Amino acid sequence: MTSSVDVTPGTLAVPGARLYYELRGSGPLVAIVGAPMHSAPFAPLADLLAADHSVLTMDPRGHFGSVPDDPDADSSPRLRADDLAHLIRHVDAGPAVVLGSSGGAVTALALLQTHQQLVRTVIAHEPPLAQLLDDHEQQLAANEDTIATYLSGDTIGAVRRFLSNAGLVMPEEVFQQMFGGEKSPDEVTSERFFYLHELRGTADWVPDLDTLRATTARLVIGIGETSAGQFCDRTSRALATELKIEPMMFPGGHGGFMEDPAAFADRLRQVVD
Template identity: 60%
Template structure:
């Protein structure tokens, strides 16, 4: 967290975990969430949105400051949705707009299915819903292969396979720079938990299409303008086709809110204005 952050930092005990969460601003509640991406990644966007809203960010269970009673417990979208429900209820200022990106988008969709009264709008930004795609068997096999590769100790090799499966072009020198050599122990612990206990459950989760078609929660499907042809672009469009929602385009790629939070905040406000 930067020295100029306006966040108040707290923890909340939920079944099986103690969650780290941060709150900024006042006004209607917005939740920004990833999986495995933690609260720190959303901080710049949160600061921009907190000028007129209460913004909640959190480390998902098993990552960074959100510790598990059983470190070997798998993280599922429904468990993470239950965590979000607990946080929203604890703050007592809901219902919320929930923006989830990647695995966090899957968590947000699961929340919309199970606790629609807590969520006015879900913005599901590039959820990796592999099971909605025609090549799901191939993608599932690739996921098992990258997990197996990670467990052999070949971290760079596992990430190389992940990027290939996600249709994300990352030059070998960049892979080596990010995932090779000495790294932050907390980051590697988060990575280890994600490969071993979260990746499979997230990418094989199947949304309840009938529920999402009829839920009172407004469902927005977000896609980065630079993500065309990538796995999450395909999965997001597949979800849109099934529930009858035209995807909404956001700046950047899969992590556009990190790369250019100012532009992302402008688009975020436009989307909220069109869905409120």
């Protein structure tokens, strides 16, 4: 994907990996992070925010440009939070507003727990926190079934199970466009790392609710306007209830920043300001 603004790419050596990141714009720092989503799908949103912010995006370790020293070492939210902390210190523009999406929202919450001094505001957009749900055992069993399906060699079946567990429904032609066809080596490596070394650790993570309640930084729980009833809608509302925070609605669904980047950027600015 070609960016419409100047992008400064870089790599940073951290314990156990080399991280790929991109920096755009100037002004107060906004860091955008996903897991397993890498930096490219966030580029349209980052371009828009770069009009008045420095915007940091990254590939999480094990995905695309961020290569771990040991490809069979597991990733955890705490480890990814440490990676993001290294990057925020490296670009020397914090404290940051951190937007985390999905698994990246779990990373952002872990960052708030362990590196609070680097954060001004955290927007945790639809964190998949299965352990907060009454049916968490069923949810974790569904993840194990997804992982087993991947290990059986049925990679498309694993994607279908993962999306079904999340309550994400799409037309078959859209599914085939996104997940069918030949995959690049980077996509194959990223997919393998997610199912074997990331999904379980993210889904099993339990936030430290007392620490999050006591934080001096601002915490926003974001939910997509069209996500009602989906897994991450449920987990986000469960977290908001535990923290006595009213969730804030964002345009679109779980991937609203891709569906309508301009509307998402406008809403993000409203929330931050």
